[in-house]
Amino acid sequence: MMNPDDMEMLSQPLTTSDGFLNPACMNELTAAIAGMGKTHDRLRGDPEWDERKDRWTFKTDIVGAFAMWACRQSPYGVPDGLENVCKYLNAALQSCAPWEKMGGMTECSLCDISRWLHEILYEQGVKEFDAWNRCKAGDTPDIQFTCAMDGRRDPDRDFIDLDALLHNVCLTIRDERRKNRAFDGKFDREHATGQAIREKPPVE
Numbered sequence: 019m020m021n022p023d024d025m026e027m028l029s030q031p032l033t034t035s036d037g038f039l040n041p042a043c044m045n046e047l048t049a050a051i052a053g054m055g056k057t058h059d060r061l062r063g064d065p066e067w068d069e070r071k072d073r074w075t076f077k078t079d080i081v082g083a084f085a086m087w088a089c090r091q092s093p094y095g096v097p098d099g100l101e102n103v104c105k106y107l108n109a110a111l112q113s114c115a116p117w118e119k120m121g122g123m124t125e126c127s128l129c130d131i132s133r134w135l136h137e138i139l140y141e142q143g144v145k146e147f148d149a150w151n152r153c154k155a156g157d158t159p160d161i162q163f164t165c166a167m168d169g170r171r172d173p174d175r176d177f178i179d180l181d182a183l184l185h186n187v188c189l190t191i192r193d194e195r196r197k198n199r200a201f202d203g204k205f206d207r208e209h210a211t212g213q214a215i216r217e218k219p220p221v222e
Contacts, residue, residue: 057185058132066192070127075191077122080131081108083190087183092150093173099146103139110138128188135184150178 030043054060061067085104088097111117114134115124139147152158155174162176 056132056136056181057188058129058136061132062129067128067188070125070130073125073127073195074123075126075131077108077111077117077124079191079194080111080135080187083187084135084183086190087186088150088178091178091183091186093171093176093178097150097178099149103144103147106144107135107138110142114138128192131191132184132188135187139184140180147180150183151180153177 028043028046030046031040032043034040057067081104084107085100088100088103089095111134115126115130117124138144153175155172158177
């Protein structure tokens, strides 16, 4: 959990005295977002994110989480070329780690997964993936504000935040790991209690 004292705050107000968006604030916000760095850089050294020992993940878990978040974040429900992007990601991941032949899994950290996703989809310039980040109807804004009261938006003037998409993939796998650890911990405690009861000598 981030310490509130470590959080950086914007110095400019979001709106002007007339109620319009403040350009100075937007420039500051845009610069702050651009300077955040990728997930695997920001969270390097965090034990939950950077530890790979005994952190087993299936390749299908990564591709599956990617497909889920692509659909969840897409203004069209299913983004164009999703199948092709998933097939490309699945094939490219094969050379990223020594996947176990029988189970198709490997030991990897969440930072590893984030780095693989960025190297495969960002740095190699996958055109269909890149296109998700652009509005079909014209210029794509650097930042877009939305709220629950906006109602249905024109999908041609919307886009997918690709950094958020790849970060969400890691969050899904992180949450699954947390659930698995909680289940294993509960099982071990219950099993240990059961063993203690069975091994207790009978009362004469």
